[in-house]
Amino acid sequence: MNKGIGFATFLLSMFFVLGLGLLLIYTFHALIASPPQDTLSFSPIVTSKPTAPTLDISSPDDNSLIFDPNILVEGRTTPNTKVLISNENSDQFIVSDKYGNFSQTLKLNLGINNLLITAFNNQGQLISDTRMVFYSKQQL
Amino acid sequence: MKLKLIFLLTVFIISIFTYSNVQAQTASPSSDLEQKIKTLQEEIASKAASLKDQISKQLTNKAYIGKISQITGSQINVQTFKDIKNINTNNFTIYTSEITVKKEPLALDGLTSGDYIAALGDTDANGLLSAKKITLLDPTDFTPRQAIMGELVFKNSNSMEIKASDLKLKKILLDQNSNFQISDNSVNERDINLNSLVLVVAFSTLDQPDVLTARTVYEIPGGHLDTNKTQPSQKGSSSSASGE
Numbered sequence: 001m002n003k004g005i006g007f008a009t010f011l012l013s014m015f016f017v018l019g020l021g022l023l024l025i026y027t028f029h030a031l032i033a034s035p036p037q038d039t040l041s042f043s044p045i046v047t048s049k050p051t052a053p054t055l056d057i058s059s060p061d062d063n064s065l066i067f068d069p070n071i072l073v074e075g076r077t078t079p080n081t082k083v084l085i086s087n088e089n090s091d092q093f094i095v096s097d098k099y100g101n102f103s104q105t106l107k108l109n110l111g112i113n114n115l116l117i118t119a120f121n122n123q124g125q126l127i128s129d130t131r132m133v134f135y136s137k138q139q140l
Numbered sequence: 141m142k143l144k145l146i147f148l149l150t151v152f153i154i155s156i157f158t159y160s161n162v163q164a165q166t167a168s169p170s171s172d173l174e175q176k177i178k179t180l181q182e183e184i185a186s187k188a189a190s191l192k193d194q195i196s197k198q199l200t201n202k203a204y205i206g207k208i209s210q211i212t213g214s215q216i217n218v219q220t221f222k223d224i225k226n227i228n229t230n231n232f233t234i235y236t237s238e239i240t241v242k243k244e245p246l247a248l249d250g251l252t253s254g255d256y257i258a259a260l261g262d263t264d265a266n267g268l269l270s271a272k273k274i275t276l277l278d279p280t281d282f283t284p285r286q287a288i289m290g291e292l293v294f295k296n297s298n299s300m301e302i303k304a305s306d307l308k309l310k311k312i313l314l315d316q317n318s319n320f321q322i323s324d325n326s327v328n329e330r331d332i333n334l335n336s337l338v339l340v341v342a343f344s345t346l347d348q349p350d351v352l353t354a355r356t357v358y359e360i361p362g363g364h365l366d367t368n369k370t371q372p373s374q375k376g377s378s379s380s381a382s383g384e
Contacts (some may be wrong), residue, residue, distance in 0.1 A: 018154075060203055061198060062219070062294070063225075065203040066201075086356075091355060091356040091358075093321075111281070112282075114205070114285065116285050116287060120339055120360075122360055122362060124289050124337055125305075126287060126365070128286070128287050133203065136260065140272045
């Protein structure tokens with residue numbers, strides 16, 4: 001009745017315990033080390049009023065002295081918004097992309113060039129800014 | 141019993157050793173940290189270089205253009221389109237003129253308040269421009285432009301009236317150089333619809349800033365003036381591309 005378990009049984013049980021222990025350790029590690037999962041969120045579709053356009057011109061700087069007749073006008077406004085880029089020679093209308101970025105290359109006149117940039121929407125809202133640049137053929 | 145205890149201890153040590161090895165191979169936190177620090181250092185160096193370039197670009201090759209408001213010694217104050225700028229002249233400043241009446245060689249004492257100039261040079265951190273060259277400009281070269289938006293309430297072949305979002309009426313003259321567009325299509329003046337929303341690019345002259353002449357009339361199909369909205373906004377201190 002008091003006969004102990006055999007060595008083979010003991011060996012097997014030890015391997016079982018070892019396996020179980022390693023499994024527990026790895027499971028614990030996986031739980032604490034894994035990055036938090038993105039939770040699936042549902043955002044309701046809200047139809048909001050069109051917002052007034054914004055305008056941020058990144059190029060050119062105001063009061064710039066330029067030695068190249070071609071100048072890149074670029075900036076950011078609200079997405080898919082009409083933008084007027086006007087200089088002494090012409091008025092050009094472009095549309096910002098889905099991120100609000102816009103860019104257009106202009107040909108400068110010799111001397112003073114006053115650039116008028118205006119973003120506007122279909123509700124009569126607009127925002128304007130100007131950039132004064134001076135084009136010189138000769139380096140100073 | 142003793143044998144069983146020794147075996148149990150051995151198994152325990154082996155399991156701990158195995159786990160540590162696997163961890164060291166997969167995670168290697170110290171090498172990750174070094175890599176992150178290196179990346180961060182590279183990013184900081186790149187941003188510093190970019191900032192240096194940007195500051196350098198902002199200070200060199202500047203042009204202050206506008207009307208002289210005051211001359212004090214070797215310093216000139218100029219009212220630009222947005223604000224007042226200070227210009228410093230020295231013995232190396234070159235003077236030129238685009239006005240035939242004032243003949244070259246022009247000098248600082250040939251300039252007076254009210255003259256329109258372009259001062260070219262580099263600025264310091266406070267915005268003071270050291271003029272390398274000053275050009276006297278012809279005031280007729282200044283044709284201030286502005287964008288006006290509103291509902292077209294009246295038009296004939298010579299002029300039109302626009303109701304802006306502040307409900308004020310603005311009269312704008314038309315001439316033979318006025319262009320008309322509906323969206324991106326060029327049209328004639330008669331094609332522009334009454335009561336439609338239009339954006340007008342209009343210019344004036346320095347001596348008659350209130351007389352506006354349309355260069356481009358752009359009708360926005362489907363647009364309507366929402367008078368409940370706030371006033372159109374303008375960045376900068378000047379609402380138009382005015383030289384005043």
